[in-house]
Amino acid sequence: MKAYLDCGSTTWTHPQVVQEMRKYMEEDFGHPIFLYELGTRAAAAVDRAREVIAHSIGGKPEEIVFTSGATEANDIALRGVAYANRNRGRHIITTKVENPSVLRVCERLEKEGFKVDYLPVDSEGFVDPKTVEEKLTNETILVSIGNVNDEIGTIQNVEEIVKIVKERNQHTYFHVNAAAGYARVPIDVGHMGVDLLSISAHKIHGPKGAGALYVREGTRIEPIDYGYISLSALRPGTENIPGIMGFAKAVELAFDHFDAHIAHMRKLQARLMQGIEDKIPHVVLHGPRGEKRSPANVNYSFKGIEGESILLRLDMHGIAVATGSACSTRKLEPSHVLSAIGVKPEIAHGAIRFTFTWLTEEKEIDHALEVLPRVIEDLRRISPIKPEEM
């Protein structure tokens, strides 16, 4: 028995996606800008993909720019808007709990003379819209806040924050990194009022190396890379057409029966949370409970033991999870998200993230619930720290 519960990191590629991609590698492999039949077929295919993906977030097809994933989409959004609007101002607002693909770019922009405010969050990961309001100035050109936190599943009240931003300054652009929330929570760029939004294929059973940036019509943005212009001057180079087509197929599959998918994930989530809390003492939930939590995310610390050990023990039973432990990172610092919500380092070290999708099966959750209590008990037995004393 296996349980893949790290869908927040990546997912397996759906067989129908693989089949679709093969077609664009083996048959319709042409370059989309050329006029011979193979080229026009590729261009028509990309147009179809553009429509499918735009529709899934409530945008227009011409507002979609294909990228290599959310990391590149975030980079283009942040630097592209910053460079194109530096004459209006040099101030950017983001939060302390963003993905590194946002934070590292912001740090880079600081070195280039931009001023970035990293907003704090509360103990469940929510940004207080008032803190955004306080930081907004006439110089603020961009606000970037993820709609769903990838570690602790907090669903941010983006609409309310966008409203505050736009009321204060119509020209301040709003970017959302939606990689963790895409196909997990409803996204409508019109309803949310956002200008830019990043999404990724490989977290929704699409291929790795494919993603997209939504850019609202009229947004002042410039390219950060230069080269041969194929379909978009904002992202030069020959498009990854098999990736794009696989992405579109994955989107179709993910958004077909979307409500049922959400209900399925909610059920898995409730089962896992209930099981962990019933069977294992001395646990701490990270992130909110209820509707304000992504249906695809569960994150607990198991006191007195270390996350990497839990991860590797679970792996021995075919269970894949992620950890917020410092020992699993390059910098040997605990998760920046757990730190930002005020989790003590010794508790953060024992954090395990379980993430799933609509394709995760209930028996995978049950397998995890069968193995996890034993693993935790075993590791606690060999720990010098008593969980009840933490």
Next chain:
Amino acid sequence: MPAEYTERSLLRYTEKVLELFRNPKNMGEMKDPTVVAVEGDPQCGDMFKMFLRIENNKIVDAKFLSFGCAANIATGSMTTELIKGKSVEEAEKLTIKQITDALGGLPALKMHCAVLAYKTLKKALQEYRAKSGGASA
């Protein structure tokens, strides 16, 4: 090109490390140890406790507890294996390199986990010297 641009598998463990993580040796508490030593700080991510039973200047048993990662657990296993049956002097001569070599190496990032087990051993041996009132012969 800077190494960080190409480095892969920074956190990959050797088969020996994984084996000792899966089936740790000498793990658990010891009743009536001759010396006990603790090193590390849970806030920093790991804490290590070592128990030694020493009879006639010989380490007859060694055990450890770990609040740590796989590297920490594997190093604890290897360190205790290497000193069991050895004299105190021999144990004092054990180097960190001998331990990590016996593990087939550790990822550079994980060296501090190995150092923790080693430091705990040193502390335990110092404590033993202090207790038994004798310096190294």
